[in-house]
Amino acid sequence: MNSIPGGRRRFNELAGTNLDRIAGISDGIFAVGMTLLVLGLAVPTLSAHGTEGDLWQALLRLGPNVLVYTMSFMTLGIFWVGQGTQLNQLTRSNRTYSWLQLLFLFGVTLVPFSTALLARFPTFRLALVEYWLNIVLLGMTLLAGLQYGLRARLFIQTATETPEMAPLMRGRILIAQSLYAIAAATCIVFPTWVSIALIFLVQLNYVLAPRIPILHRF
């Protein structure tokens, strides 16, 4: 940290430098978001004469919702792992990086809304596109954090490490976003459930990380 001419150190040089606080608020927002998702699963109500059979039917009708909520939990899990990996490589933070992370977290707080929208209107292209835009926001802010962090030299600096890490993480985000975009674009021709299934598969790929060489070159 260099002083500014005149010996006055600007506030902005001291702001947002604490990596632990970024991790703390991130874990909090992800935790609240993940728990709220499942809250969206409304416990069925039955008439006074409802039977176990009626409850079974009511729970089965929750099925599609459970799928959408599981998908969103995976979305949040994937981006939690991704952000954690990026933060782990940092040696320090600064004000701009903190705000890029807050923008990323803004995207995280939108996930329960996008999920509830898609769960209520699973056959509407508009709900699907909104959900996809949420994923785009998460991916782009994560990428912006990476790019800015490199430029501002916030990452661990070793002779061998940075040159290979940067394209690795960047490539991973771009490939994932391309797959999400293809999955979302499918809804132009096919019903929305095809897109939902494809997004689900893309996510399973990143959760389970099978050895599909072409997807894991990065």
Add this chain to the structure above:
Amino acid sequence: MNSIPGGRRRFNELAGTNLDRIAGISDGIFAVGMTLLVLGLAVPTLSAHGTEGDLWQALLRLGPNVLVYTMSFMTLGIFWVGQGTQLNQLTRSNRTYSWLQLLFLFGVTLVPFSTALLARFPTFRLALVEYWLNIVLLGMTLLAGLQYGLRARLFIQTATETPEMAPLMRGRILIAQSLYAIAAATCIVFPTWVSIALIFLVQLNYVLAPRIPILHRF
């Protein structure tokens, strides 16, 4: 961390390695889940002419709900202690272990739903079985984390410690799950409140840890 042939270190080797972040998101999800449980206790509404006696009756009617919520708080407490014990024995984490923990936390986020379902339909076998399956999911993912952690050598390695810790934690999970299964199976023959009482007793056993030698050989 060994590099992969060709000198390219894969993203997955760097992902999910931060134990503090796993602890952070876990504490967050448990905290939100535990607080939401009690939110399920709806504050009674009375008519304009309601008396203290009416409120007393309304609170008494909350009684069974309070039991179910207390039971769920114990469930979450038991698994919070169990996960904490496992994490405490780790020296490091990796991507797969992180995802096993996220699957465990997915089970945690389901507890408020299972609890609300059982609180609304305490006499329905289906609600009880769903609740029990939630406990099974928690136990199995905790066990999976243990087994994987051992195989991937994530645990503290000392000459004397690992050999005895592994069967200890594994045996504890399996015995607890057997007791829960017996309690749940009871509902085939008896009314569901017998099962609920038995699950409650199993949990009290793990909370209070009395000296019952046969249960605490592990």
Add this chain to the structure above:
Amino acid sequence: MNSIPGGRRRFNELAGTNLDRIAGISDGIFAVGMTLLVLGLAVPTLSAHGTEGDLWQALLRLGPNVLVYTMSFMTLGIFWVGQGTQLNQLTRSNRTYSWLQLLFLFGVTLVPFSTALLARFPTFRLALVEYWLNIVLLGMTLLAGLQYGLRARLFIQTATETPEMAPLMRGRILIAQSLYAIAAATCIVFPTWVSIALIFLVQLNYVLAPRIPILHRF
């Protein structure tokens, strides 16, 4: 940690030993609880022709609720400071101490319920007594943690410190609980708002810590 005869170390000796996790879940539960309190303040709804004057009236009617919510925020703040002070004096934890803290946190999760009950029925003795019992639960579990911690030698051990700390913290809890009990008992003779005002004053005393020698001998 001594091994048990026969060389088998019991699970319970390894469980609940992590002070950071206790602090983490505590901060999470207090944070969720404090935020949920204010959620209880329902944003007024007005008819389509509502004026600013109508909104002003509606906000004024929220006044008593704001008082109850502020009181509960103070309650949570006082016990958060109290628990933090106790945890700060510990060098280690164990399974029993962790469960005493979970019981304390169970009391914390009940505060939003007790608050909403008192906010809805501020003139009902029953609501006041329930609120007071919640405070008693918080105080008694904090005291139990202190007493157990001393007996189990979890606290910092120095020649001079422990002997003076123990009666200090114990005396503080007991005096506070006596004041709360007097405030609550007042409702036998006087209307409940007298008790509410007294509890409010007791809390202000602990928040502001004025120099009233008799209250701060401990």
Add this chain to the structure above:
Amino acid sequence: MNSIPGGRRRFNELAGTNLDRIAGISDGIFAVGMTLLVLGLAVPTLSAHGTEGDLWQALLRLGPNVLVYTMSFMTLGIFWVGQGTQLNQLTRSNRTYSWLQLLFLFGVTLVPFSTALLARFPTFRLALVEYWLNIVLLGMTLLAGLQYGLRARLFIQTATETPEMAPLMRGRILIAQSLYAIAAATCIVFPTWVSIALIFLVQLNYVLAPRIPILHRF
């Protein structure tokens, strides 16, 4: 920490000294608050024959709400960065400082209420003034923490640092609060949306920190 005459160290000297706990509960409250903001965005409901066009209209009607929620996320982000910067400069805490932070956090928990009020009544001066008073509470408690921390010598003490830091952070808060006050006062003459737009601009200025010399002298 000096002992009190007579060798009795008072409870208050030991209370609230843990900076990590203050950071922990702050991150938790900010995280819950930020996530709850977006929960305020109600997922539209359509009639059984609703079309994609109807959903599009419903989402467009959410537009003003989205603006208010985004503004509140920025409010919380700005104060999270501000508080983090202040805490980062501390070497220790004490009981009074902890309570000033709790008062600040009380202001944070009010933000979802103020936001929902303004989102429901965006044309009412009263809602705008309430929102502005919330910002004033946040600014004044942050300032009080700074002033008290300086007086109680809680900040990092170096020959060169403290003298320049204090006016820097104080000046920043006072300038920001003046801008917010001007923005709010505008509603005396102009419609409330002018004030909302001005508050939005003030916040963008602090988020993006463009090089406007007069605003960033401090």
